[in-house]
Amino acid sequence: MKKRKTIAVIAADVFNDYMNRIFVGISEQCKELGYDVLTFLMAFNLDSGNLIQQGEENIFTLVKKNIIDGVVLMAGNLASQNLIDKFVKVFSHWGIPVVALDHDFDFCDSIYADDTKLFEQMTDHFIEVHGCSRIMCLTGPEGSKPAETRLAGYKNSMEKHGLEIGEGDIIYGDFWKIVSQRLAKEFIEGKREMPEAVICANDTMARYLASALVKGGKNIPEDIRISGYDGSNDAILNIPSISTVLPENERMGARAVCILHKKISGMNVEPVETLAHGRLLFARSCGCGSATYHSVSTREEYHNRVVRYENYFKKSGMLESLMEEENLDGLLHKLNGFVYAINGLDTYMLCLNKNWDNIEGDEGDYVREGYAALMEARMVYTRKKTEFTSRSFRSNDILPHFIDEYCSEPSTYFLLPVHFMDRCFGYSVFRFSDIRCAASNVFAMWNRNISVALEFLRVRTKLLSINQRIFMSSIRDTLTGIYNRHGFNRMAEGIFRKACQEKKQLFIIIADLDRLKMINDNYGHIEGDTAITAVANALNTSCELNEVCARTGGDEFAIIGCGNYSPDKIQEHYRYIYDYLTRYNASAKKGYTVGVSLGCFCEVPDENEPLDKYIKIADTRMYENKVKRKKLRED
Structure with a gap:
C-alpha cells in the first residue's frame, strides 16, 4: 500500500561527482518534504538499439502512473533520442508533473544549472587577477543550452571590461576531447595564434586541452592559462590541476523537487539551506598556485569514498566466485560476502521474476519487455542482517509492500536492471546511507556481475537438465518407460x-x-x-x-x-x-x-x-x- 508521495528520477551515466551532486540535492530536498525517490538507472548508456541496450532500457517499464507522483527527467545525459521520445510521449499522455534537467520540452518545465554568473566570474578572475585581455572561449555544441549560457557569461565579462571578442575567439566544441586536441594542435603548429587564456565550458575539454599543450612543449600557466567547468575531481587531481567552476548542482536538484512539490501540493518551498552554492576553485592552470590544500583534501576524500572501494571490487574475484555456485541459494549466500565492496550500502534487495530462469520452457520463450506480474525478493541485505527469502510482491508496486520493514523513513532508492542481453531476470534495489557514495560505478558493475552469474547459472542448469533428459532417454525403454x-x-x-x-x-x-x-x-x-x-x-x-x-x-x-x-x-x-x-x-x-x-x-x-x-x-x-x-x- 502506498504511504508516501514518490518521485521518479529517470537517468543514466550518474556515476560521477557532477551528476552525484544533483542527486544529493534531490535526495536532501525529498527527505525534507517526506518523499521517497525511485531512481531508475542504466549502467550502459548507448544509442545502439542492440540487445544489451534493450535489456538496460527495460528498467523504465517499471515506472507506473499510479505509483509515481512526479518525475525528474535527466534527459540531458540520455544517449538515445528514441528513448527520450518515448518518455515524452508517455509522460505527456499521463499528465503527471515532470521537470526536465538540461533539456527543453514543450510539455514540462525545464531547468538548467544557473551557470552564466559563475562563468562570468571565472572570466572576471582571468581579467582582473591575471591581467588577461586576449581570452578565448571553448564552449559546447552550438545551440546547446549549457553551451550558450556559459558562453553568455564569458561575453558579459568581456563586454563589462571593454575587451574585444575577436573573430575565432569563440569556438564551439563537443564537451569531449576531439575539438580540444585539435585546438591544441593548431596552437602548437602556429596555425592559430595562441591567446593568453582559454575558458572551457567543461572540465573534460579543459583537461584534454591542457594535456595536449603540455605534450606539445607548452607551459601552463606561463604560456597559456586554462580553466574548466564542473568542479570534477578529475580536474582538481589533474597535472596540472585545473581551475574550475563548482556549479550549484545540489541546488539545481533541489529546485527540481521544489517545482514538482508545488505542482503536486500547491505549496511553494525553497531549497534546503544546507545545500552547497556554486563557487570558483582556483588551481595551477590559471596561475593561482596548485590549490594544494584543496587538492590534497579532495584526493584523500575521493580515495576513501571511491578509489578504495573500486580497488576492493577489482581484486574481489566476485564474478568468478559467483559462477562457481551450482544453485541460486548458493549464489546468493556467496553474493552476501561481496557487499563490502560497495561503500555506504545500507540496504540491498534482489528482486527476480517468478520463474526467472525458465528452465522447463522453450529457450526462446522469456521475458523481454516488462517484468513478471509476480516478483520475488530473493535476498534482502541490511547492515544488521541478510535475509535469504522468497517473498512475493507485484511488479506493478515497484518496491515490495514490506519495504518499510527495512527502510521506514523517506529514502532514495536506485533501481538497476538485472538481465543478460534482452533476457530479463529482474532488478536490484540499492539504498545508501550517504548518497555521495553512489558517485562510484562499483554498485553498477557489482550488479552487472550478478546478471552474468545468473545467466551462467541458468545456462548451466539448462544444460544439466538437457543432459539429464538425454541420459534418462538412454537408460529408459521407450515403449514401457522402465529401464532398458x-x-x-x-x-x-x-x-x-x-x-x-x-x-x-x-x-x-x-x-x-x-x-x-x-x-x-x-x-x-x-x-x-x-x-x-x-x-x-x-x-x-x-x-x-x-x-x-x-x-x-x-x-x-x-x-x-x-x-x-x-x-x-x-x-x-x-x-x-x-x-x-x-x-x-x-x-x-x-x-x-x-x-x-x-x-x-x-x-x-x-x-x-x-x-x-x-x-x-x-x-x-x-x-x-x-x-x-x-x-x-x-x-
Whole structure:
C-alpha cells in the first residue's frame, strides 16, 4: 500500500561527482518534504538499439502512473533520442508533473544549472587577477543550452571590461576531447595564434586541452592559462590541476523537487539551506598556485569514498566466485560476502521474476519487455542482517509492500536492471546511507556481475537438465518407460556393491514374456507391444523402493534389489505379478493370454564373484519355469 508521495528520477551515466551532486540535492530536498525517490538507472548508456541496450532500457517499464507522483527527467545525459521520445510521449499522455534537467520540452518545465554568473566570474578572475585581455572561449555544441549560457557569461565579462571578442575567439566544441586536441594542435603548429587564456565550458575539454599543450612543449600557466567547468575531481587531481567552476548542482536538484512539490501540493518551498552554492576553485592552470590544500583534501576524500572501494571490487574475484555456485541459494549466500565492496550500502534487495530462469520452457520463450506480474525478493541485505527469502510482491508496486520493514523513513532508492542481453531476470534495489557514495560505478558493475552469474547459472542448469533428459532417454525403454538394458546394468552394479558391502541379500528376478512370437504373428506387432507393456507394468508395480525393474531384451525383463527377503516376501512378488496379469487378461479380453515365466535368485552374494553369475542362476531358473509352463499349456 502506498504511504508516501514518490518521485521518479529517470537517468543514466550518474556515476560521477557532477551528476552525484544533483542527486544529493534531490535526495536532501525529498527527505525534507517526506518523499521517497525511485531512481531508475542504466549502467550502459548507448544509442545502439542492440540487445544489451534493450535489456538496460527495460528498467523504465517499471515506472507506473499510479505509483509515481512526479518525475525528474535527466534527459540531458540520455544517449538515445528514441528513448527520450518515448518518455515524452508517455509522460505527456499521463499528465503527471515532470521537470526536465538540461533539456527543453514543450510539455514540462525545464531547468538548467544557473551557470552564466559563475562563468562570468571565472572570466572576471582571468581579467582582473591575471591581467588577461586576449581570452578565448571553448564552449559546447552550438545551440546547446549549457553551451550558450556559459558562453553568455564569458561575453558579459568581456563586454563589462571593454575587451574585444575577436573573430575565432569563440569556438564551439563537443564537451569531449576531439575539438580540444585539435585546438591544441593548431596552437602548437602556429596555425592559430595562441591567446593568453582559454575558458572551457567543461572540465573534460579543459583537461584534454591542457594535456595536449603540455605534450606539445607548452607551459601552463606561463604560456597559456586554462580553466574548466564542473568542479570534477578529475580536474582538481589533474597535472596540472585545473581551475574550475563548482556549479550549484545540489541546488539545481533541489529546485527540481521544489517545482514538482508545488505542482503536486500547491505549496511553494525553497531549497534546503544546507545545500552547497556554486563557487570558483582556483588551481595551477590559471596561475593561482596548485590549490594544494584543496587538492590534497579532495584526493584523500575521493580515495576513501571511491578509489578504495573500486580497488576492493577489482581484486574481489566476485564474478568468478559467483559462477562457481551450482544453485541460486548458493549464489546468493556467496553474493552476501561481496557487499563490502560497495561503500555506504545500507540496504540491498534482489528482486527476480517468478520463474526467472525458465528452465522447463522453450529457450526462446522469456521475458523481454516488462517484468513478471509476480516478483520475488530473493535476498534482502541490511547492515544488521541478510535475509535469504522468497517473498512475493507485484511488479506493478515497484518496491515490495514490506519495504518499510527495512527502510521506514523517506529514502532514495536506485533501481538497476538485472538481465543478460534482452533476457530479463529482474532488478536490484540499492539504498545508501550517504548518497555521495553512489558517485562510484562499483554498485553498477557489482550488479552487472550478478546478471552474468545468473545467466551462467541458468545456462548451466539448462544444460544439466538437457543432459539429464538425454541420459534418462538412454537408460529408459521407450515403449514401457522402465529401464532398458543399459539402465539396468548401471543400476544393478550399484545395488550389487551395496549387497556385498552391507552383507544383505541380493534379490534378482528374471522374467520372460510367454509366446510373444505367437502374439506378433497372429495378432500383429501392436498387440505384441501391448503384451510387453502389460508385463512391464506388472513387474514394475511389484517393486519396492530398494528395487528396480528393466526390460533387458525384446521379451525379457529383470528385477534387482538389495535387502532382507524372507521366503514369504519372495512369494508375495510372484503372487502380485501373476495376480496382476490375471486381472489384466480378464479386463482386456484379448484373443490371447498374457503370461510370464519367472526365475529368482535371493542370497547374500560373494563379493569375489561377478554379478553375472547370479543373474545366470536366476535366468536358468526362469528357463526351467518356462519349460514347465509350456508343458502345462500343451497338456
